[in-house]
Amino acid sequence: xxxxxxxxxxxxxxxxxxxxxTIAFVVMVAALMVAPFFTYPLFLMQAMCFALFxxxxxxxxxxxxxxSFGHALYFGWASYLAAYSAKAWGFPPELAILTxxxxxxxxxxxxxxLAIRRQGIYFAMITLALAQMMxxxxxxxxxxxxxxxxxxxxxxxxxxxxxxxxEVAMYIVVLVIFLAGFLFIYRIIHSPFGEVLxxxxxxxxxxxxxxxxxxRYKLVAFVLSATLAGVAGATKAIVLQLASLTDxxxxxxxxVVLMTLVGGLGTIFGPVVGSFVILLxxxxxxxxxxxxxxxxxxxxxxxVLLFRRGVIGELANWLRIKL
Amino acid sequence: xxxxxxxxxxxxxxxxxxxxxxxSFYALLSLGLAVIFGMLxxxxxxxxxxxxxxxxxxxxxxxxxxxxxxxxxxxxxxxxGITGMIVERLMLQWLYKLDHLYGLLLTFGLALIIEGxxxxxxxxxxxxYTVPESLRGGQNLGFMFLPNYRAWVIVASLTICFGTWFVIxxxxxxxxxxxxxxxxxxxxxxxxxxxxxxxxxYGFGVALAAFAGVMAAPVYNVSPQMGSELIIVVxxxxxxxxxxxxxxxxxxxxxxxxxxxxxxxxxxxxSNTVIFVIMAIVLLxxxxxxxxxxx
Numbered sequence: 001x002x003x004x005x006x007x008x009x010x011x012x013x014x015x016x017x018x019x020x021x022t023i024a025f026v027v028m029v030a031a032l033m034v035a036p037f038f039t040y041p042l043f044l045m046q047a048m049c050f051a052l053f054x055x056x057x058x059x060x061x062x063x064x065x066x067x068s069f070g071h072a073l074y075f076g077w078a079s080y081l082a083a084y085s086a087k088a089w090g091f092p093p094e095l096a097i098l099t100x101x102x103x104x105x106x107x108x109x110x111x112x113x114l115a116i117r118r119q120g121i122y123f124a125m126i127t128l129a130l131a132q133m134m135x136x137x138x139x140x141x142x143x144x145x146x147x148x149x150x151x152x153x154x155x156x157x158x159x160x161x162x163x164x165x166x167e168v169a170m171y172i173v174v175l176v177i178f179l180a181g182f183l184f185i186y187r188i189i190h191s192p193f194g195e196v197l198x199x200x201x202x203x204x205x206x207x208x209x210x211x212x213x214x215x216r217y218k219l220v221a222f223v224l225s226a227t228l229a230g231v232a233g234a235t236k237a238i239v240l241q242l243a244s245l246t247d248x249x250x251x252x253x254x255x256v257v258l259m260t261l262v263g264g265l266g267t268i269f270g271p272v273v274g275s276f277v278i279l280l281x282x283x284x285x286x287x288x289x290x291x292x293x294x295x296x297x298x299x300x301x302x303x304v305l306l307f308r309r310g311v312i313g314e315l316a317n318w319l320r321i322k323l
Numbered sequence: 324x325x326x327x328x329x330x331x332x333x334x335x336x337x338x339x340x341x342x343x344x345x346x347s348f349y350a351l352l353s354l355g356l357a358v359i360f361g362m363l364x365x366x367x368x369x370x371x372x373x374x375x376x377x378x379x380x381x382x383x384x385x386x387x388x389x390x391x392x393x394x395x396x397x398x399x400x401x402x403x404g405i406t407g408m409i410v411e412r413l414m415l416q417w418l419y420k421l422d423h424l425y426g427l428l429l430t431f432g433l434a435l436i437i438e439g440x441x442x443x444x445x446x447x448x449x450x451x452y453t454v455p456e457s458l459r460g461g462q463n464l465g466f467m468f469l470p471n472y473r474a475w476v477i478v479a480s481l482t483i484c485f486g487t488w489f490v491i492x493x494x495x496x497x498x499x500x501x502x503x504x505x506x507x508x509x510x511x512x513x514x515x516x517x518x519x520x521x522x523x524x525y526g527f528g529v530a531l532a533a534f535a536g537v538m539a540a541p542v543y544n545v546s547p548q549m550g551s552e553l554i555i556v557v558x559x560x561x562x563x564x565x566x567x568x569x570x571x572x573x574x575x576x577x578x579x580x581x582x583x584x585x586x587x588x589x590x591x592x593x594s595n596t597v598i599f600v601i602m603a604i605v606l607l608x609x610x611x612x613x614x615x616x617x618x
Contacts, residue, residue, distance in 0.1 A: 067424045114603055117610040121366045121423045122562055126606065129559040132552075133599035140592060250555060254431060261428065293439030300432025304425050305414060 020321035024269055032175055041171050042239070047279045048178040049236040054259040054271030055185050056228035061257075062266030063189055064221045065201035066116075067124045070131025071229050071256050073111065074104035076248025077134060078230030083150040083243035084143055093156045093164055097177075097234040104230020105223060107134070112222030116215055119204075128250065135248045149244030153237055170239060177235050181228055186268060188224065197221055229256075258296060261303045264310025269323050273311055330588055336467035342584020343577065344473055344542060347480030348374075350576025351535040352557045354484055357566040358491070359528035361504050362521055365415060365426030371554025372437035373529045376403045377536025378545045379441060382452055392455035392541070399537045400530035407529030411522050434551065441547035449544025476538050483534065484573045491569055500524065559602040564614050571614025 035044050053075055060066045082100030085091040091099060115126045138144045145151070155164035164170045188194050199207045200214050207214050237243045246252060255278065263274025278296075285292045303310065309317055316323040352370060359367045367373075380399035384390040390398060410433065418425045454472045461470040491497035500520065503510040507517045536550075543549060564575030579598050587594040605613060 061424075065422075067427070069427075114606045117606050118562070121360075121427060124424065124427055125366065125558040125562050126602070128555055129562065129599050129602055132555045132559075133596045133603075136595040136599075140595075250551070254435070257428065257431075290439055290442040293442065294436050295439075297432040297435030297437075297439060300435065301414065301429055304429040304432065305417060308421075308425070 020316075020319075020323060021268065024323055028269065028272065029179065032178075036171055041167050043279070043283065045171060045174045045239045046236065047276050048174050049232045049239060050256075050259065050275040050279055051272040052178050052181045052235075053229050053232035054256050054263070054275045055182055056225045056232060057256045058260045058265065058267075058271045059185055059188065059228070060221060060225045061260065062270075063194060063201060064197045064218060066218065066222070067257075068115070068127040068222070068225070068253075069124045069257065070111070070127035070129075070250075070253050071226075072248050072250065072252035073127075073131035073134045074108055074226040074229040075233035075236075075252065075256070076138065076243075076245075077107055078104040078233035079237040079243040079247045080138065080144055080150065082234035083153040083237040083241075086156060086238065087150060087153050088143070091156075092160065093158050093173075093238050096156075096238060097231065100234025100237065101227055101230040104233065105227040108223045108226020108230075109219075112219050112226065116218045116222065128253065131248070131253055132250060135245070135250070138245060138248045144243070144245075147245065149242060149246075150237075151242055153241040153243070155238055155241065164238070174235060174239060177231065181231055182272070185228065189268070193217070193220075255296075258300060258303075260310075262299060262310055264313030264316075264323075265308075267310065267312040267316060267323055270310050270312035277311070333467055335585075335588055338584040338588045339581060340467070340469065340473060340584075341587070342581040343477050344580070345583060346577035346580020347476050348535050348539060348553065348576075349557055349560050349580050350484050350573045351480055351531055351538075352553070353560045353564065353572045353576050354487060354569065355528040355531035355535075356557065356561055357569060357572045358487070358531070359525055360566050362500065362524040363411075363415065363426070364419065364423060365430065366423070366558075367525075367528065368427055368430035368554070369433040369437060370430075370529075370532050370557070371550030371552075372434040373403055373407065373532040373550070374536040374539070374553065375441065375547060375550035376406070376437060377533025378452070378540040378549065379445070379536075380533065381537040381540050382450055382545045385452070392537075393457075396534065396537050400533040403533035403536075404526040404530030408522050408526040411525040415525065416518070416521075434554075438547050438551060445547060447547060449546035449549075452540035452545050454541040472541060476542065479538060480535075483531070484576075487531070488569045488573065556598055559598050563598075563602050563605045563612060565612030567612075568614040571612075575613060 032044070032048070053071070057068065057071050060068050078100035080100075081103040082096045085099040086093065086096035111127065111130045114130065115123050118126060139146065143150075155170065158164055158169070158173060162169050162173070164173065189197075196207065196212055196217050199210075199212070200217060204214055233247060236247075259274040259278045260271045261274070262270075262277055263272065264270030281295070282292060285295060307314060312323050352374060356367060356370055359365060359370075377399050380402055381392070381395040384395045384398060385392075414429060414433075415426065418429060458472040458475050461468055462474070463469075491500060499510065499515055503515065503517050503520055511517050539549070560575055560579055561572070563579065564571045566572065579601065582601065583594060583597055586597040593600070
């Protein structure tokens, strides 16, 4: 994909670039710490889960150039397993989240090794089809509760001492998980491994001729992305105390694409901004019912035709910095 | 009545027939996707929504202008095809130089818009569309009862599929099309208006989807979400068959429809997922797809 990184940026001194990212990060953390005093904490927690989900998705599309149209599979199944293990087996929240995450990792390994066998547009169709298959499994399996989903999931005691029924404690835990995930993704992108991923995005054939086993890199990136999407889904199940078919169905896969696209593909902060924007929009537009679908579609079309860089991408381009 | 593998033959042939019907739609839709992809290099995510539009166009034509099934079979695809051409001129044409993924994202957005609007005006419950007078009733074949309409769907779908194959592979127009896919600049140098050809191709592909939609209206209910789930299955069909070959798309479409129908008889729990499982197996054994060339 072209025009993801504008050329003038690369020529600027690197000190300024790191500063821009650090400043943006500090602003983000400060905003997330102050925000619960001004708006519903539950909304913010949900938004942080989706932000992590979108960041995980962005790791694939933004830095490897792979469009997965089935990320709801990892988000949703992690959500189911976290909810089920917490409710039926009485797992404490940390173990429940780990169970969900491990499920997503395994699903990511299987789906990823199938999907990377084809390139480009086929990759998107394969991931979508595999996600739809797992949606049907979720629909038919007994433990998922079918149309009702798994409701009233206990939040429980974190590490046996922290009561997550307390909104403040829950908020801090979600904030920590989100920031840890965010920094982990940042670390991946800026590691030698991340540089190879970007090389694959720019020119896979060239990367192969340089001796990189690109399939293996793509698979690792896919599993990482699925796992982090799993962390987000599992955390969401604990926060909202609910896992349902909505989380595994294809519109969810489309939603995470939309969040990332609105914020800016291949930007570090874009998915975070995008997911807050889209969730806020859904809350505000809830009364208009089905029109939300139409508005989402219009945003998709507008983003693709007019703002391919997304909010953060345009901002970074305008300020000539990297975000 | 006799039994095959412990299954009553009527049930078996009944499901086989349903499989062939579903296969007709898979074939028509994957054919449209392949034609569009060949010329525009875009995966048309709104194909399912345009199929649904075809069915709704037939429904609305009947309700408000009294046009019955037969005229609708021509008028609805033309109308939907024209909207497709407008979309191509207004939006898609700006994406040809970009990564393929943007085409997928844009048409996904269009699908959301179309489905959302339909849901707003018609709710998510299905609307009935009756079988045309001339095709009611059926034939008793001795081993099963064959409703006329279903036989017509299979025959019409096969005719359209092979007609399209013939035009693209065996006529001068098709030769121009294929040449324009390979090297648009050279074909333009011969005085052929390639951009117009692209617009018409998209219009034709969309019209095929709408045609399938009209044919589907009496079989299934007309509902806003009839396209979105179908299109994902069709994507799997396309992955299995590969989009390189038109004949391949037709054979895969019908074949998978039949396999799905048989699964409904022998292992009903898996009937929703069998096509996806086959896709996974094909990816393991023949990553390029059954009729695809390795890219």
